[in-house]
Amino acid sequence: MAEQPRTVPEDLLPHLRRARDLADRHYAEPLDLDGLAAAAGVSKYHFLRCFAATYGRTPALYLAERRIERAQDLLRATNVTVTEVCMLVGYSSLGSFSRKFTELVGMSPSAYQAKFVAEGMPRIPGCYVFMHGLSDRKRI
Known part of the structure; x- marks a missing residue:
């Protein structure tokens, strides 16, 4: 059975954008999953799943x-x-x-x-x- 695509709650999108903007602005600084998740205000595991579902790539790949x-x-x-x-x-x-x-x-x-x-x-x-x-x- 194929896995269903994950849907991200709409109210989480501004928080994910905040973390993505942090990565865009501070790309040259040491950034990790914990810091980006903290910027979004969610756990790192939830952040990882939701970021990947929203942007089509993991936070690490996005930063790279x-x-x-x-x-x-x-x-x-x-x-x-x-x-x-x-x-x-x-x-x-x-x-x-x-x-x-x-x-x-x-x-x-x-x-x-x-x-x-x-x-x-x-x-x-x-x-x-x-x-x-x-x-x-x-x-x-």
Whole structure:
């Protein structure tokens, strides 16, 4: 027998959005299931089930996607190194970052960056990125 799709109570949706917005704003900070569930005001297990039912992905995957999207922005538009990008978007391990980036984007972070360097796209200097806090913004 097939499992019935879970329905999420409508009054929980604003709380789930609050947690998702927290992940969007603070993607580079250490975030965990407990913290996101606390932002939504529910238990972590209930949060995990309801978040996945609402957004079609687990909170961990959602956060990874935000981090990798931001990494793509930085690799495309700046001359910041892959290692610096890894740290700027909230990863502490270059191996984990590279593996997740490759899984989601289809190429390594180095290959992705090299593609835009080869195209001659203008690049924002890394010193400017760090000095003016561009690494904290949603999009460059």
